[in-house]
Amino acid sequence: MELPEEAVHVDGNETRLKQVITNLLENALKFTPAGGWIALDLERVSDQIVLTVSDSGIGIPPEDLPHLFERFHRGRNASEYPGNGLGLAIVKAIVEAHQGKVAVHSETMQGTSISVALPIQ
Numbered sequence: 001m002e003l004p005e006e007a008v009h010v011d012g013n014e015t016r017l018k019q020v021i022t023n024l025l026e027n028a029l030k031f032t033p034a035g036g037w038i039a040l041d042l043e044r045v046s047d048q049i050v051l052t053v054s055d056s057g058i059g060i061p062p063e064d065l066p067h068l069f070e071r072f073h074r075g076r077n078a079s080e081y082p083g084n085g086l087g088l089a090i091v092k093a094i095v096e097a098h099q100g101k102v103a104v105h106s107e108t109m110q111g112t113s114i115s116v117a118l119p120i121q
Helices: 014-033 063-065 088-099
Strands: 039-047 048-055 101-107 111-119
Touching: 014 039, 014 088, 014 111, 048 101, 088 101, 088 111
Parallel strands: none
Antiparallel strands: 039 048, 048 111, 101 111
16 A cells, blocks of 8 residues: 555545445455455545555456446456446446546456546545
């Protein structure tokens, strides 16, 4: 885990922002096999705070990336894992309601990084 030295504050609904972090970490845990790694990084970038959850998990097939944040979408390689395809749609809705943005970088069998950028108070 990497954190900035000084405290940063984001104006928003604490419960919903915790839900974003929880959903991202639960996905990383679910899709990362034993022996893999998960990282949580928080950094200040200009007038935003950027939270990134990265893992060494199964990754997301390229053809699924355009649909990743759609409700009920499940990746082609995720059928053996529990879930209903709502987690990332919820993350995106909460982040956008806080005037933020979500970005994803993933490679099949190489892991995934999902970043959430929110304006600093």
